[in-house]
Amino acid sequence: xxxxxxxxxxxxxxxxxxxxxxxxxxxxxxxxxxxxxxxxxxxxxxxxxxxxxxxxxxxxxxxxxxxxxxxxxxxxxxxxxxxxxxxxxxxxxxxxxxxxxxxxxxxxxxxxxxxxxxxxxxxxxxxxxxxxxxxxxxxxxxxxxxxxxxxxxxxxxxxxxxxxxxxxxxxxxxxxxxxxxxxxxxxxxxxxxxxxxxxxxxxxxxxxxxxxxxxxxxxxxxxxxxxxxxxxxxxxxxxxxxxxxxxxxxxxxxxxxxxxxxxxxxxxxxxxxxxxxxxxxxxxxxxxxxxxxxxxxxxxxxxxxxxxxxxxxxxxxxxxxxxxxxxxxxxxxxxxxxxxxxxxxxxxxxxxxxxxxxxxxxxxxxxxxxxxxxxxxxxxxxxxxxxxxxxxxxxxxxxxxxxxxxxxxxxxxxxxxxxxxxxxxxxxxxxxxxxxxxxxxxxxxxxxxxxxxxxxxxxxxxxxxxxxxxxxxxxxxxxxxxxxxxxxxxxxxxxxxxxxxxxxxxxxxxxxxxxxxxxxxxxxxxxxxxxxxxxx
Amino acid sequence: xxxxxxxxxxxxxxxxxxxxxxxxxxxxxxxxxxxxxxxxxxxxxxxxxxxxxxxxxxxxxxxxxxxxxxxxxxxxxxxxxxxxxxxxxxxxxxxxxxxxxxxxxxxxxxxxxxxxxxxxxxxxxxxxxxxxxxxxxxxxxxxxxxxxxxxxxxxxxxxxxxxxxxxxxxxxxxxxxxxxxxxxxxxxxxxxxxxxxxxxxxxxxxxxxxxxxxxxxxxxxxxxxxxxxxxxxxxxxxxxxxxxxxxxxxxxxxxxxxxxxxxxxxxxxxxxxxxxxxxxxxxx
Numbered sequence: 001x002x003x004x005x006x007x008x009x010x011x012x013x014x015x016x017x018x019x020x021x022x023x024x025x026x027x028x029x030x031x032x033x034x035x036x037x038x039x040x041x042x043x044x045x046x047x048x049x050x051x052x053x054x055x056x057x058x059x060x061x062x063x064x065x066x067x068x069x070x071x072x073x074x075x076x077x078x079x080x081x082x083x084x085x086x087x088x089x090x091x092x093x094x095x096x097x098x099x100x101x102x103x104x105x106x107x108x109x110x111x112x113x114x115x116x117x118x119x120x121x122x123x124x125x126x127x128x129x130x131x132x133x134x135x136x137x138x139x140x141x142x143x144x145x146x147x148x149x150x151x152x153x154x155x156x157x158x159x160x161x162x163x164x165x166x167x168x169x170x171x172x173x174x175x176x177x178x179x180x181x182x183x184x185x186x187x188x189x190x191x192x193x194x195x196x197x198x199x200x201x202x203x204x205x206x207x208x209x210x211x212x213x214x215x216x217x218x219x220x221x222x223x224x225x226x227x228x229x230x231x232x233x234x235x236x237x238x239x240x241x242x243x244x245x246x247x248x249x250x251x252x253x254x255x256x257x258x259x260x261x262x263x264x265x266x267x268x269x270x271x272x273x274x275x276x277x278x279x280x281x282x283x284x285x286x287x288x289x290x291x292x293x294x295x296x297x298x299x300x301x302x303x304x305x306x307x308x309x310x311x312x313x314x315x316x317x318x319x320x321x322x323x324x325x326x327x328x329x330x331x332x333x334x335x336x337x338x339x340x341x342x343x344x345x346x347x348x349x350x351x352x353x354x355x356x357x358x359x360x361x362x363x364x365x366x367x368x369x370x371x372x373x374x375x376x377x378x379x380x381x382x383x384x385x386x387x388x389x390x391x392x393x394x395x396x397x398x399x400x401x402x403x404x405x406x407x408x409x410x411x412x413x414x415x416x417x418x419x420x421x422x423x424x425x426x427x428x429x430x431x432x433x434x435x436x437x438x439x440x441x442x443x444x445x446x447x448x449x450x451x452x453x454x455x456x457x458x459x460x461x462x463x464x465x466x467x468x469x470x471x472x473x474x475x476x477x478x479x480x481x482x483x484x485x486x487x488x489x490x491x492x493x494x495x496x497x498x499x500x501x502x503x504x505x506x507x508x509x510x511x512x513x514x515x516x517x518x519x520x521x522x523x524x525x526x527x528x529x530x531x532x533x534x535x536x
Numbered sequence: 537x538x539x540x541x542x543x544x545x546x547x548x549x550x551x552x553x554x555x556x557x558x559x560x561x562x563x564x565x566x567x568x569x570x571x572x573x574x575x576x577x578x579x580x581x582x583x584x585x586x587x588x589x590x591x592x593x594x595x596x597x598x599x600x601x602x603x604x605x606x607x608x609x610x611x612x613x614x615x616x617x618x619x620x621x622x623x624x625x626x627x628x629x630x631x632x633x634x635x636x637x638x639x640x641x642x643x644x645x646x647x648x649x650x651x652x653x654x655x656x657x658x659x660x661x662x663x664x665x666x667x668x669x670x671x672x673x674x675x676x677x678x679x680x681x682x683x684x685x686x687x688x689x690x691x692x693x694x695x696x697x698x699x700x701x702x703x704x705x706x707x708x709x710x711x712x713x714x715x716x717x718x719x720x721x722x723x724x725x726x727x728x729x730x731x732x733x734x735x736x737x738x739x740x741x742x743x744x745x746x747x748x749x750x751x752x753x754x755x756x757x758x759x760x761x762x763x764x765x766x767x768x769x770x771x772x773x774x775x776x777x778x779x780x781x782x783x784x785x786x787x788x789x790x791x792x793x794x795x796x797x798x799x800x801x802x803x804x805x806x807x808x809x810x811x812x813x814x815x816x817x818x819x820x
Contacts, residue, residue, distance in 0.1 A: 071769040156726040245744020286619035318747035321655035332640045339636045349607040351620035371600045375593035384650030391764040456568040457733035462772035466702045468564035
């Protein structure tokens with residue numbers, strides 16, 4: 001912040017943004033950094049989607065058609081998961097929309113640590129570069145790339161992958177983790193310290209709450225991942241045996257450490273999505289979110305309980321029955337605050353004056369589909385049932401429902417909602433609606449049959465399957481191709497908006513849009529709220 | 537097919553609770569939407585629990601769907617141009633906290649019954665040991681002279697007609713019907729997982745850790761499963777096949793097996809060793 005006093009109406013001291021590439025490479029403005037993150041997520045999503053289409057092409061029919069070395073299929077599985085989580089969902093939800101909207105929504109001029117913000121972004125780019133490099137170094141004997149699954153379990157990721165590929169993945173994750181931890185510190189400092197006068201915590205928009213809680217989850221969970229993968233690194237390279245029973249170690253230790261991070265990680269992806277959905281539903285129902293305090297406490301509960309359920313990912317490793325019993329209870333408990341949120345969104349719409357603009361289509365889709373994903377999670381939380389469903393396509397269906405039909409829908413909802421604000425151009429409602437319906441139908445055709453496959457016994461992470469699974473796999477693959485068409489429509493819609501350049505007003509959405517970004521121009525000035533507004 | 541009530545029929549039409557009428561015996565069948573046909577005492581209990589859970593979640597998802605449709609029809613801008621200002625209602629909020637909590641509590645009780653039925657291993661009539669390797673299983677019979685043999689997937693050339701692709705193996709794990717069989721499972725190199733869906737069992741094969749599960753098969757036949765933990769290149773190609781036979785047949789087989797496998801204990805077949813060496817050397 002400037003060290004001279006700023007009086008209202010005085011010109012800002014800086015001459016304005018840097019020009020050309022320096023504006024973005026040296027960016028310290030939260031809006032520019034948000035744009036960097038969103039663009040990065042878009043590019044990474046092309047890679048992640050390409051990988052998934054390749055996998056669905058292979059699974060289209062029984063037999064090995066393209067992946068004659070099935071280890072390469074395992075590499076694709078691993079890359080798809082890591083890219084979508086660390087380089088698409090998190091950068092879009094937190095780095096992208098978080099950076100763009102949190103300072104504005106709390107009436108602040110920028111984030112607390114703008115240069116740290118820049119570092120967070122470029123760490124992520126380095127991380128992605130390292131990860132992509134890993135694909136071209138030897139991994140398992142006879143092939144390149146890490147085919148360990150995003151979960152990186154030893155001993156497959158240690159003695160099963162003697163080549164350096166897994167080391168590249170580990171170092172990539174270190175950087176991604178550092179990027180997020182620094183970003184989280186930035187968000188916490190910003191939200192706790194820089195709110196405009198009059199904006200108490202209980203007047204903050206729910207999106208800001210969601211980012212605040214997510215930031216705490218990041219700060220507490222990521223260091224544990226860092227520890228786990230560092231132990232993996234020294235097991236692989238420096239003769240340690242943390243996870244090797246031949247040296248007194250235990251492969252299950254890794255799983256505990258990984259999932260202690262891994263479970264909060266899924267809430268790290270879900271909570272900002274919840275925040276976006278709350279914002280969009282309130283706007284297009286024309287009324288405030290029903291039960292604001294309940295929503296806040298629900299998110300806090302989800303965040304807290306999310307730390308004490310990790311072993312529901314480990315029900316088949318041979319845990320003590322009483323231990324499993326505890327994790328069943330704790331995991332089922334999370335359904336309660338999540339249900340509160342779903343019902344509150346419905347109650348917000350109840351009595352409202354709903355306009356079915358594109359962002360609202362995605363938000364309503366989210367509410368139903370996240371419920372479907374959530375209830376299959378309830379099924380899996382029962383260890384007795386998980387016995388047959390663990391590591392099957394039922395799990396794949398569950399997490400894709402909450403992520404690809406949950407978090408992704410929330411990203412699209414936020415995208416259509418905030419695109420006019422960020423770019424100053426309006427997106428076409430028609431193309432947006434087509435994008436929604438093509439995607440909605442396709443992803444359901446893609447993932448719903450996977451519940452059947454999992455129940456019938458089809459394992460995860462397999463390149464070829466017994467012939468009985470051919471039917472639903474064929475259907476699922478068709479859904480994937482449809483979803484790819486949806487993605488093309490999305491890019492067409494953006495190109496059309498940039499081509500047509502329909503100017504967006506400060507508030508294109510009407511009186512329901514009550515957060516502070518809608519009081520600024522579209523796009524906002526380079527610096528806003530240099531004098532913070534007073535909130536009543 | 538177990539049809540208990542019309543509601544369960546509805547739930548199963550939505551896909552998941554009962555196996556399709558012609559579900560394969562011990563293996564999946566085409567277009568199957570539900571769990572495999574049950575062939576052990578544990579799986580019977582599991583299927584019953586699953587039926588109820590699937591019904592419950594279908595009702596919950598159906599309720600949310602109905603509410604959404606209702607809200608979209610009744611409270612869209614044309615139908616209701618002036619939005620209400622109501623932003624809270626304590627009785628409703630308490631209800632939708634307490635009722636799900638009670639549902640979850642009741643579910644936990646039934647869930648625990650299933651869990652402890654699965655995990656409390658009864659006194660075993662027979663113990664076998666399964667060791668997961670890249671990419672085959674070794675089965676040992678410690679009660680019967682500790683003979684051991686390998687069980688590898690049959691490739692397309694070796695399979696006979698009627699043997700399911702990717703599931704049939706050269707040497708099955710043979711056990712007697714209606715006896716409690718305790719399976720001890722361990723990993724030989726990386727983590728694998730021993731799973732037989734129609735038995736309702738799955739337990740990871742972890743190096744350095746001897747895990748245990750059990751089953752009591754109720755029908756004779758051959759039952760298949762697949763490795764259920766990513767273990768490298770041929771993870772998709774190391775199935776589990778259990779042949780359940782009458783006690784007499786089992787004793788006959790034991791005599792044959794002790795003779796056949798007793799001498800070659802613990803050493804995998806020569807071509808298998810060569811294949812693994814070749815892999816570890818990094819050859820294609």
